[in-house]
Amino acid sequence: MNPSAASTDAAPPAAAAATAAVVSLESPVVAAKAIKNAAELEGMKEAHLRDAVAICDFLCWLEEEIAAGKTLSEVEVDLQLTGRRRQQPGFVEPSFPTIAGADSNGAVIHYRAKEETARTVSGSTLLLLDSGGQFDCGTTDITRTMHLGTPDEYQRRCYTRVLQGHIGLDRAYLRPTTKNPNRPSPPLQKVVFPEGTPGSAVDALARLPLWAEGLNYRHGTGHGVGAALNVHEGPQSISTRYWITTPLQAGMVCSNEPGYYEDGRFGIRVENLVVVEEADTEFRFGGTSFLRFRRLTQVPIQTALVEPSLMKPEDIAWLDDYHKEVWEAVSPRLADKPKVLEWLRVNTRPLAEQVASRQQAAPAAAVPA
Numbered sequence: 001m002n003p004s005a006a007s008t009d010a011a012p013p014a015a016a017a018a019t020a021a022v023v024s025l026e027s028p029v030v031a032a033k034a035i036k037n038a039a040e041l042e043g044m045k046e047a048h049l050r051d052a053v054a055i056c057d058f059l060c061w062l063e064e065e066i067a068a069g070k071t072l073s074e075v076e077v078d079l080q081l082t083g084r085r086r087q088q089p090g091f092v093e094p095s096f097p098t099i100a101g102a103d104s105n106g107a108v109i110h111y112r113a114k115e116e117t118a119r120t121v122s123g124s125t126l127l128l129l130d131s132g133g134q135f136d137c138g139t140t141d142i143t144r145t146m147h148l149g150t151p152d153e154y155q156r157r158c159y160t161r162v163l164q165g166h167i168g169l170d171r172a173y174l175r176p177t178t179k180n181p182n183r184p185s186p187p188l189q190k191v192v193f194p195e196g197t198p199g200s201a202v203d204a205l206a207r208l209p210l211w212a213e214g215l216n217y218r219h220g221t222g223h224g225v226g227a228a229l230n231v232h233e234g235p236q237s238i239s240t241r242y243w244i245t246t247p248l249q250a251g252m253v254c255s256n257e258p259g260y261y262e263d264g265r266f267g268i269r270v271e272n273l274v275v276v277e278e279a280d281t282e283f284r285f286g287g288t289s290f291l292r293f294r295r296l297t298q299v300p301i302q303t304a305l306v307e308p309s310l311m312k313p314e315d316i317a318w319l320d321d322y323h324k325e326v327w328e329a330v331s332p333r334l335a336d337k338p339k340v341l342e343w344l345r346v347n348t349r350p351l352a353e354q355v356a357s358r359q360q361a362a363p364a365a366a367v368p369a
Ligand SMILES: [Mn+2]
Pocket: 141, 142, 223, 255, 257, 271
């Protein structure tokens, strides 16, 4: 409002009040925060690469400790992971208290390890690890679930369905592979949606593989994430909360985090952050633009928990493509950490290669020392 116009307005205050309607609108600050500008998106991308270095370093260390027969506590897992984030440039603090839930603690969705309730992490643990960092340039939030020994068939089945849900929502974007004749393009992968679509309309994409088994999870699939701001922010939401009608808009950052939990047994969640961007569709019906997601998180997804026989060819194509992207993005930052670089190489190989090398290793491991 222009203050000088108000003071010289001829209409008496009472008359103005009689004709004015009360309008309730969302603060323009909300959209300014939610829709990231180019500089904020660059910062978010950079934060995720720094975060990836810390997490790969941590996972490499964790596997080594477990292979050496050590037993850790959930609290130590948190300290070791946060310590590695702290070594990254521009690290400020964890973006929320780390959720390191071993076995049944993984089923507690907002679990926080405390010395008195912490379970041990050993060679038979299914570990859910949800954590994030605030960096000077951006905010991260990532969940990886890993089995530190040999998962059973049921755990692999549940994990695979969660991963397929994650892929189902993310499939909005698959990098073109047609230039390489040895990697022909898999069937049409795109899931794009028209502008104006609220998150609730795409939520089911992440649940369908679980629903097909009669399984589900009791939390949202995705929340907004601030750029070096709140790790949970609105106004958009990818969830079954259908009354949140805020459309997904280009520049919004969301999590993609389907899961599956069994009280007293285990918890599974696979979480990446994605950014909404315009999709290059061939047509634009009625002049509408179409949107898709682009991944920000660049950390391998453990394949020991994947049941290959349940994966469709397009799921495998997605996983292999994601791992290739992770390798290309993160490996240049690990030149001074040869052990972690090798861990990254091994864990970003195509699924078929990873499965074959596990099958080769299994009989040897069964031979008593
Ligand atoms: Mn999250």
